[in-house]
Amino acid sequence: MEDLDRRIVDLLRADGRMSYTDLGKAMGLSTSAVHQRVRRLEERGVLKGYAAIVDYTALDLPLTAFISISPLDPAAPDDIPDRIRHITELDACHSVAGEENYILKARVRTPGDLETLLARIRAAANVATRTTVVLSTPWE
Amino acid sequence: MEDLDRRIVDLLRADGRMSYTDLGKAMGLSTSAVHQRVRRLEERGVLKGYAAIVDYTALDLPLTAFISISPLDPAAPDDIPDRIRHITELDACHSVAGEENYILKARVRTPGDLETLLARIRAAANVATRTTVVLSTPWE
DNA sequence: GCTGAAAGTGTTCCCAC
């Protein structure tokens, strides 16, 4: 990874809709040169995509929680990610080293919705859950 | 939030660079109608911005960890987020209800870098740390 | 690998409904 590519990635992480024209101006490069580099970064998979950043409170999903899960049956094959992938309230699924096997991130509207969600997770994956509620997010 | 707005948000979450023309086609609406709605969503803060999604392994930051922290001096005023905001390895800082006060998300290159990072966090914020290393991320 | 120009698209603003 060259320095120029690194700067492009940084700029696009800060503003994913920045135009190639503006990227070029910001880096002292022609539009086509920037375009070419971005295309190569996309093809190589360094830039995996672009996403709008959303205010979850405005979407009526003000409650965020981290849910750590442990299988109840340690002998069962571990297909937990597949078993819970369909649950749209889940933002992320990380396999981790530590007391629990996975950490999930969930967004819901109310504590009642969280309660329902936990029940669904336990049923779908046959796991025990440990939940940490997010009070606020100073930055992300 | 109307249903049309919700669909716009969903589409832009999936592809933050989607053009207003394509958004309009996907929703059976004119370009200007979509444009106006997106602008209002941005002004209202529902759409907070756009970001490129990056492959951290390709950026040479293959190691992700969750770091839970607890203040060593419970009497000290809690300005922990401000004290660690300058640390660029940190992706997110959540204030949480639970055993610890904050959960941080960090990206580094090597275990050695993680060790150094933890020392820096402890020194900057006068906290104890508990770290959970991410082995893989089935989805995010 | 970069530049500059040309053609095709998309964006943005304004007006009519």
Next chain:
DNA sequence: GTGGGAACACTTTCAGC
């Protein structure tokens, strides 16, 4: 609030260095 048209900006491709 929605749709259409025109001016402008951006994207994308290509020849030349």
